[in-house]
Amino acid sequence: MFGAVALRLKRRRPLPCEHERRASTSTLFVYRFPARRFCSRRVGRTDRAHRVRRIMLTGTIAPGEILGRGVFSSRHRDRARRARVPFHVFLERAGVARLSVDRLDAASPDAAVRIAEQVAAARRATFYGWAIVIAEKAGADARQVIATPRPNNPYHADIVLPDIAVEDREEQKRHAQQLADSSRWRARDSR
DSSP, rough: OTTOEEEEEEESSOSTTTTTTSSSSOOOEEEEEEEEEEEETTTTTGGGGGGGOOOOSSSSSOTTTTEEEEEEHHHHHHHHHHHOOGGGOOOOOOOEEEEEETTTTSSSHHHHHHHHHHHHHTTTTTOOOEEEEEEEHTTOOOOOOEEEBBHHHHHHHHEEEEEHHHHOOOOOHHHHHHHTTEEEEETTOOO
16 A cells, blocks of 8 residues: 555546546646556545545645644543634644644545554553644644654654744744634544
């Protein structure tokens, strides 16, 4: 599954994929799987049929991609279920500029849950779900979203706060509140 190679092509002829959309000159990403099957998707499209088979392990993150911040507190989970995601979910320790997130569009639901459970086991906590945010909103207000794959999590990304937020705790809280306001709750069981 991780042996896919991404190629950027200009469309000249149809590719052998049952979900292929006919368009004249759109840019496509084509993934060649080890089983020699081809599958393509239009850039920025979130086609449900491709959700499990598609692999987006490139260095760039699409503006419409869904990012998930793991929630390991039952108190945060209960509040997110009732009203909205608390800003504490997106608040790191003072002086930390990077927020760890998972690229939920790139990972299959089972793989995302498995990785989150490994993180929970390392923290000696319970994984409840994600606070999900769109990459475009996560990258607003001088924040950056970058893909940072790790050996145990190829779907890892970071939301990097501006330098001023690292030095000022109130600025860090403001960014956390903005991210919480633009996020919504996704339970671990939802697909």
